[in-house]
Amino acid sequence: xxxxxxxxxxxxxxxxxxLLRQLEKKLGYRFNNENLLIQALVHRSYSNEKGSQKIEDxxxxxxxxxxxxxxxxxxxxxxEYPQYSEGELSKLRSLIVNEQQLSKLxxxxxxxxxxxxxxxxxxTGGRTKPSVLAxxxxxxxxxxxxxxxYEKLREVVKNLFGQLFMGSKSPLEVxxxxxxxxxxxxxxxxYKETPTYELEKETGPDHDxxxxxxxxxxxxxxGYGVGKSKKAAEQKAAEEALRVLLKEKKKK
Numbered sequence: 293x294x295x296x297x298x299x300x301x302x303x304x305x306x307x308x309x310x311l312l313r314q315l316e317k318k319l320g321y322r323f324n325n326e327n328l329l330i331q332a333l334v335h336r337s338y339s340n341e342k343g344s345q346k347i348e349d350x351x352x353x354x355x356x357x358x359x360x361x362x363x364x365x366x367x368x369x370x371x372e373y374p375q376y377s378e379g380e381l382s383k384l385r386s387l388i389v390n391e392q393q394l395s396k397l398x399x400x401x402x403x404x405x406x407x408x409x410x411x412x413x414x415x416t417g418g419r420t421k422p423s424v425l426a427x428x429x430x431x432x433x434x435x436x437x438x439x440x441x442y443e444k445l446r447e448v449v450k451n452l453f454g455q456l457f458m459g460s461k462s463p464l465e466v467x468x469x470x471x472x473x474x475x476x477x478x479x480x481x482x483y484k485e486t487p488t489y490e491l492e493k494e495t496g497p498d499h500d501x502x503x504x505x506x507x508x509x510x511x512x513x514x515g516y517g518v519g520k521s522k523k524a525a526e527q528k529a530a531e532e533a534l535r536v537l538l539k540e541k542k543k544k
Contacts, residue, residue, distance in 0.1 A: 307333075311406040318401045320451050321436055321444065328439045332357075332431035335424065337410030350431035353438075357430030360437045364449040365389055388453060395422035397452055398429040471530035475507070475515075478534065482541070485509050487533065489526050505529045509537075 307330060315329070316322050323329045332350050339349035365388055369381050376384065387393075398404065404419035407428050418424050437445040472487075479485050492504045505525035507515040514536050517528025 307408075308406070315401065315403065315406050315432075319432070319436070319448055321440065321448050323435070323439050325439050328435040329432065332435040333406055333428065334408045335410065335413060335418065335428070337413035337418070338408040341410040350428060353431035353434040354427045355434075356437070357432070357434030360442075360445055361430060361433050361449060362389055364442075364446045365453065367446060368450055368453075391422050391426040394426035394429045398425035401429075403428055403432070471527050471534060475530040475534050475537075478537065479509050482537070483509060487514075487530070489529065491522060491525075507533050509533070 312326065312329060331348065332353050334347060334349050336349040336351060339347045362385065365385055366381070369376070369384060373381070373384075404425060407419060407424065409418045409424075413424075433445060433449065436448050475487055479487050487507050487509050490506050490508065492506055494501050494503050496502050501520070503519055503522045503525040505517050505519075505522065505528075506513050507517075507526070507529040515529040515531070515533025517525045517530070517532060519525035519528055
């Protein structure tokens with residue numbers, strides 16, 4: 293597939309060769325044109341700092357990746373769930389293709405450690421920002437598409453998002469339940485307990501408060517969340533609690 297990406301010298305971009313290899317391994321895809329992967333990792337802040345070297349950032353790839361990912365997910369869902377209506381497929385896709393899911397996927401791939409950031413963005417925690425991670429994830433998927441074509445992209449997407457498709461006849465029902473509901477169902481089934489939420493503190497002026505909530509099962513604190521509303525903080529706490537409890541169960 294023809295492209296106009298320059299042949300960057302890794303020294304010019306301070307690229308860590310080992311990080312590239314690790315990322316390819318986690319993606320399950322080896323690039324023919326490594327420069328596509330490198331391009332996908334260049335954040336706007338890094339490109340701006342390099343100014344005179346004319347290093348293009350990953351925003352065009354992000355644009356393409358957004359569309360390519362949506363097509364691949366739609367294709368997979370269309371074939372995996374013939375029982376779903378158009379409306380149900382649209383809802384399921386929106387629950388999968390969003391910043392939250394993409395940033396979580398990027399975290400699982402440790403993508404943050406490979407992104408090329410400007411110093412200012414680095415200092416403000418750019419490597420862990422959901423928006424930065426999600427955008428870079430889309431750019432990487434676009435790079436896979438340009439390098440290997442649609443079938444390779446579909447294969448990578450299905451592998452990466454597989455846990456959302458496999459093992460459930462009704463992923464829409466699973467994904468659509470909020471974390472509080474899922475935690476309550478889990479704790480009642482496993483411990484015959486209903487989780488309780490405690491507001492530990494709230495900070496900030498009335499128009500811009502931040503809430504800090506913990507969740508307990510019995511007398512044991514199993515999760516903690518922070519949010520701009522009490523409800524959001526409770527959801528965060530429930531999400532953490534589910535992760536902790538499932539991890540504990542796995543160890544037994």
